[in-house]
Amino acid sequence: MDATPEVGAPREPESPEESANAPRCVICFARRRDNARFCAACGAPQSSEAQAEHRAQVPDLARHLTIAGAAFALPLATSLVLMIVGVRDVGWLRLSEGVCLIVGAGGLAALGAPARAGLQLPHGLTLRGVALTIAGTLAALCAAACLSALWPLTTGDAIVQLYLEAGHGLGTALFDFSVLAPIAEELAFRGVLLIALVSVLGETGAVWTSALLFATLHLSPISFAHLVLLGVVFARLRLATGSLYPGMLVHGVYNAIITLYDWRGESL
Amino acid sequence: MNDALPPATDAALASAPDPFARAVCHGCGAALLPSGRFCDACGRDQAADAADFDVEIAALHAPQIAKARKWIAITGGLYVLGGLLMFAVLSGRGGDSLTATVTLVINLVIAGIHGGLWAWAARAPLAASIVALAIFLMVHLTNAVLDPATIVQGILVKIFFVAALWQGIRAGLEVRKLELGRGRHT
Numbered sequence: 001m002d003a004t005p006e007v008g009a010p011r012e013p014e015s016p017e018e019s020a021n022a023p024r025c026v027i028c029f030a031r032r033r034d035n036a037r038f039c040a041a042c043g044a045p046q047s048s049e050a051q052a053e054h055r056a057q058v059p060d061l062a063r064h065l066t067i068a069g070a071a072f073a074l075p076l077a078t079s080l081v082l083m084i085v086g087v088r089d090v091g092w093l094r095l096s097e098g099v100c101l102i103v104g105a106g107g108l109a110a111l112g113a114p115a116r117a118g119l120q121l122p123h124g125l126t127l128r129g130v131a132l133t134i135a136g137t138l139a140a141l142c143a144a145a146c147l148s149a150l151w152p153l154t155t156g157d158a159i160v161q162l163y164l165e166a167g168h169g170l171g172t173a174l175f176d177f178s179v180l181a182p183i184a185e186e187l188a189f190r191g192v193l194l195i196a197l198v199s200v201l202g203e204t205g206a207v208w209t210s211a212l213l214f215a216t217l218h219l220s221p222i223s224f225a226h227l228v229l230l231g232v233v234f235a236r237l238r239l240a241t242g243s244l245y246p247g248m249l250v251h252g253v254y255n256a257i258i259t260l261y262d263w264r265g266e267s268l
Numbered sequence: 269m270n271d272a273l274p275p276a277t278d279a280a281l282a283s284a285p286d287p288f289a290r291a292v293c294h295g296c297g298a299a300l301l302p303s304g305r306f307c308d309a310c311g312r313d314q315a316a317d318a319a320d321f322d323v324e325i326a327a328l329h330a331p332q333i334a335k336a337r338k339w340i341a342i343t344g345g346l347y348v349l350g351g352l353l354m355f356a357v358l359s360g361r362g363g364d365s366l367t368a369t370v371t372l373v374i375n376l377v378i379a380g381i382h383g384g385l386w387a388w389a390a391r392a393p394l395a396a397s398i399v400a401l402a403i404f405l406m407v408h409l410t411n412a413v414l415d416p417a418t419i420v421q422g423i424l425v426k427i428f429f430v431a432a433l434w435q436g437i438r439a440g441l442e443v444r445k446l447e448l449g450r451g452r453h454t
């Protein structure tokens with residue numbers, strides 16, 4: 001380390017290539033070799049080709065964090081607007097899923113190939129992965145059922161009531177919660193938020209952060225723990241299989257069970 | 269990648285004073301300039317291979333990261349105090365005990381989440397700061413929607429918290445950039 005020159009400090013010529021007429025770095029003005037692709041003093045790329053290579057290797061963290069922030073902020077803003085205007089019809093509930101779909105589509109376009117890879121068919125899911133997914137989902141279902149029994153405020157009773165009042169049947173509720181919601185939320189959270197965070201935080205950090213943000217956006221502190229668990233299961237599925245579809249499937253099954261449970265309780 | 273510059277030959281390595289330490293790039297094998305910190309063929313930071321590099325970059329940003337972690341703990345403590353205070357006020361009025369209990373439980377849950385984030389911040393300060401800021405925004409924007417009067421309540425604490433976390437996130441990003449940059453093109 002001691003022999004390393006300070007970044008930006010011009011070096012003395014050390015070889016015939018480093019004559020007084022040798023080119024200088026475009027950033028720190030240190031002398032460099034004619035054919036150098038990077039500056040030896042500051043590491044800056046010296047050609048458009050090297051710059052493109054550098055960008056491909058070192059992702060733009062601020063941009064990825066901004067995309068992740070947008071994927072969190074837009075659904076949050078929608079939830080807050082719905083709180084202000086008041087949810088008077090099931091159409092308002094679909095609005096937040098619509099925002100998630102827009103966030104998902106926009107994010108996939110902005111993040112490029114790594115995010116769009118999630119639209120491919122799944123591969124590489126091991127028996128251990130399947131077992132962990134089932135165990136995690138069952139644990140979350142048990143937690144939701146226990147909370148529902150102990151603390152009625154955590155159930156989806158109010159939402160089910162909204163469907164009943166609007167004259168919608170169980171089929172409509174199941175379509176909204178076990179088809180529309182998983183597609184929209186998986187696109188936004190695992191398709192965009194998770195993938196944007198992977199380059200910023202690494203895989204483990206991104207999995208936990210996306211799961212915590214997923215739980216946060218549900219605006220239910222009591223359900224926070226099992227929503228985090230679900231978020232981890234869905235994120236691990238996305239990374240293990242390289243696809244969003246297994247997560248959508250498990251998310252849909254989970255939501256269908258919860259919807260049936262709440263519907264039965266409300267109809268009795 | 270190395271077509272522009274010749275790779276180090278055996279003769280060059282033999283004549284170099286310390287061939288394994290600095291003569292060739294650890295990433296691409298191209299010959300290094302004796303006083304250069306970076307490989308001019310692939311851009312890899314040669315100083316990054318030194319053992320003290322992690323210590324150096326961590327020390328550079330440690331104050332902001334520690335400050336963010338401290339504010340996560342302070343905020344968690346404030347949720348505990350706020351929850352107890354609101355529980356006492358709501359119960360003291362002889363009003364709805366369910367509302368008082370719900371308020372207390374929600375505050376304690378959020379405080380518990382902050383406790384977890386504080387512990388996590390020791391290992392992953394950037395991730396914990398991002399989540400803490402997101403939860404803070406969610407909680408206070410929701411409160412503001414439900415009761416606009418809460419916007420100005422504890423405004424100084426809110427400003428300090430957001431500023432500290434913002435600095436922590438920026439510091440964490442800088443550390444991450446350096447970590448990624450030192451291993452680039454490998």
